[in-house]
Amino acid sequence: MLLLLLLASAFLLLPWAGAGRIIGGWEAKPHSRPYMAYLSIRNVSRMHWCGGFLIRPDAVLSAAHCVPVNITVTLGAHNISKNERSQQKFHVDHWVIHPNYSKKTLENDIMLLKLKPRAKLTKEVSYILLPSHKERVGPGTTCEVAGWGRTSQTKNKTSVLMEVNLKVQSNEECEKYFKSSYDHQSMVCVGDADCKKSTWKGDSGGPLVCNGKAHGIVSYGRKSCIFPKVFTRVLYFEPWIRKELRKFALQDLPDSTSSD
CATH class of the missing domain: 2.40.10.10 (Trypsin-like serine proteases)
Known part of the structure; x- marks a missing residue:
């Protein structure tokens, strides 16, 4: 059975x-990897989690297969079950999945998440x-x-x-x-x-x-x-990442139309 x-x-x-x-x-030494991001993801049927990493105060890189629907990013965490003072949480409204990502083969399995507001850089939160x-x-x-x-x-x-x-x-x-x-x-x-x-x-x-x-x-x-x-x-994917990061910056200009 x-x-x-x-x-x-x-x-x-x-x-x-x-x-x-x-x-x-x-177990990692607490906050020895300040670029690490914890992604809490909720879709229609369930809740799951993924990792990610901060590459700029307004951008987290992760895998496209994590399939974001309702997503919260936590930075500065060591014990994710605790409300640590070092933690910064962001509800993400805007993300970009690589246009050639394949759910079947997992080719081009890469995704950028835009943080708004930008993360505050501290000894526990920094980019890689x-x-x-x-x-x-x-x-x-x-x-x-x-x-x-x-x-x-x-x-x-x-x-x-x-x-x-x-x-x-x-x-x-x-x-x-x-x-x-x-x-x-x-x-x-x-x-x-x-x-x-x-x-x-x-x-x-x-x-x-x-x-x-x-x-x-x-x-x-x-x-x-x-x-x-x-x-x-x-x-x-560095060219694609740079192109999308430039778009992030343009979306923050006062006269631009943001999709956030």
Whole structure:
């Protein structure tokens, strides 16, 4: 009977359900990652959460598959179950999903959220830099991922920010499992080959931090295994990000028409 229940629940998982919990990690030092954003998302049928990261006082980057409908962004949090004095909360009315995002293949899994008012920069709230064209990461690079996602493949939840170190893998490693849905130009293959550490449900949208910069966004993985994982490659989308940020700035001009 238990086996049947497990099989039934597996079929109910969304395509990205294996992408986002921190497994095999540890609690982050409080506020050591001031760029981290907690996204509380409500749609018609349920409430869920994702990660994100501040790249400018008025902009948070996350994954398109988080499907925002009614979304609240919390910055400056460590224990998300507490009303910490460091926290800043924003109800987001305006977001931009990449026009070529595919729900089926999760290609172009990237989204920008506009914060209004702008975040107040403090020691607990600050933005993270994006990589330049000379900073593309290769296989073997050790990077960091953090999030408030589940801490096991069952139902273990965490209220505090967790973190873990993961290595960039060869593109062939992800091509082996994901075939043609993996695009080495717009995606990064990441994981722990020993299958002891990973992201999982709830960490989606969080940053892959390599050498102090945000190189990736937690996107998707295999439903039945924690290795490997696919991250959206931030560097590939840098032109699109810059274009949308310029639009954000134009919307704030006194004579412009804002969609907020």
